[in-house]
Amino acid sequence: MSVTAAQGFRAAGIAAGIKQNGNPDLALVVNDGPRRAAAGVFTSNRVKAAPVLWSEQVLKSGQLTAVVLNSGGANACTGPKGFQDTHATAEKAAEVLGCGAGEVAVCSTGLIGVLLPMDKLLPGVGTAAAQLSAHGGEKAAIAIKTTDTVHKTSVVTGDGWTVGGMAKGAGMLAPGLATMLVVLTTDADLDSAVLDRALRAATRVTFDRVDSDGCMSTNDTVLLLASGASGITPEYDAFAEAVRAVCDDLGQQLIRDAEGASKDIRIEVINAASEEDAVEVGRSIARNNLLKCAIHGEDPNWGRVLSAIGTTSAAFEPDRLNVAINGVWVCKNGSVGEDREKVDMRYREVHIVADLAAGAETATLWTNDLTADYVHENSAYSS
């Protein structure tokens, strides 16, 4: 499953000793072809980690043979030495796989501002290469976890072809263009331009609408690799929908595993004048700490929804806004609506509908509640 669900891919996940606790921390994904087309989207954070700078560069060819991923260190804000380390990682993978370093993408995740232990990482690349397997997808997904409590994989099968993938991410989860580390593979026979188009279309409505804590990472990377091993070239629409479905599934797995969260919150903005307005309003609601605390307390505090909407530039009239929480229209025409006591918030999923009454466009974003566990986890993370 995972990145090895599609034909033509092998993967491995091992413990190279990067993490001091001995947990798996190094993954390798290899495309055995016949095609080696690839596309990628990266964080829009202007402070970019060394592996992001490297991978953006090598992706310009539209070709990738392998991806090396490590947890246990983000290799971000590590200066020229950090970039040299990423380069050396690609060189090492190229050496053991018999390809060029320019065909190897590198992804890192973990603490910012710390150099990676290259004396552990480089031998680990060799060890991982020796364990590559067409059944290695799950081990690879496990090896990229940081604060993730579960590994995340997804597969969609088309008519003779498959799209599969893995993701990691549990915090610093507010992608500008992509989120954390995601590797998708397919055996469809498609070139990199088609992959790029399908991947950008998918991430725009999936990972880009996941906003756990408003904090954009320096390392966000989503890669899509095609082996062509199925020998089938699907219709673009069917393929794009499969990529979107896998991204959507992985994005929701990220939210379900968000640090400290006890509620998954689906924010549906309806009747917006434009999709941009709907996304702006959804993001403002998703980032409102007070609302996220209220949801944690199972309090249908629609006033905090309205105060968040009010900070946006979207088209709306305050006295025409409506808000439903778990199906109860607690705010009608900008004022008190149905009895808030009717709202049942005992379950993990919470559904907020914000009706802007200003048009016909819609967007759905995902976030989670803000909890004391989030504070505890993130006040102790680097120590």
Next chain:
Amino acid sequence: MSVTAAQGFRAAGIAAGIKQNGNPDLALVVNDGPRRAAAGVFTSNRVKAAPVLWSEQVLKSGQLTAVVLNSGGANACTGPKGFQDTHATAEKAAEVLGCGAGEVAVCSTGLIGVLLPMDKLLPGVGTAAAQLSAHGGEKAAIAIKTTDTVHKTSVVTGDGWTVGGMAKGAGMLAPGLATMLVVLTTDADLDSAVLDRALRAATRVTFDRVDSDGCMSTNDTVLLLASGASGITPEYDAFAEAVRAVCDDLGQQLIRDAEGASKDIRIEVINAASEEDAVEVGRSIARNNLLKCAIHGEDPNWGRVLSAIGTTSAAFEPDRLNVAINGVWVCKNGSVGEDREKVDMRYREVHIVADLAAGAETATLWTNDLTADYVHENSAYSS
């Protein structure tokens, strides 16, 4: 002290029964003249409470005789009935004070989306009027508290004239133009145009740079009333500086009392290409939940500072950024700087310097840490 430090003002604070716990909840501030000039700034949240809509309207005359303030309910998102209630409050004050309703500003704070108990509030206005006193400033400051643990007042004295004021606010504290409820008074003999200029100049660099939790209120109001009772017309610069100093002091009192906070964080952005850039970067840092958790854990996590800077549009090069925490330059040239173990974070005040190395402009913003206590307080607030 407080709003009665300047000559020509009386105030009162009483328990009208708006709050179910019997705490003081109604304040009245009266300008006895001879002048009754006034200026105000209000929230830029587009969802505005009824008292904000009312007070913006009456302020257009540049004249105020009285301000009625209540805690125990924000009267926001309460529809036409909420606006009628604000109007009735002003009418009641006008009746007992013998002035016009159009000379009475109204401020409310508390839960959004709940109508005020007018059967308690209107008699309370009469009770408060009967207790008006030139020594009533402190009682007024106490009566406007909601989750505030302390009341906030400040006074600056000039050459024969005085500026004093009171503030409330402890959460939903990210003013777009002003913050929560603030009433400033002066006995300087100045017209409303001068008051307006001095007040806008002051709030721009004080309350506008206080960002506790990124959540903008629907009720933010700052009023400045001048009685002219000193008979002195100060130089503009001296007066404006006094207004700025009082606003700065009150703004810092708000941060020190922020909900659940254990650290006050001063964010100084230096060497920015423009003041706008400095403020944008400072606000991005101030709103980064992960950094705020790290500071709570006494972790000098400069990587989270860089990732916050990276989300802005300010002019900078990632490899020229420097960050100091409590005097230790933990990040130099976008990478690892001095030993982070040298950073002493045992004390309540934390000082972060972000050097953009892109110009000569500076801005200082204030925020606080994110704590489990904030989560607890705000997950239980309305219940």
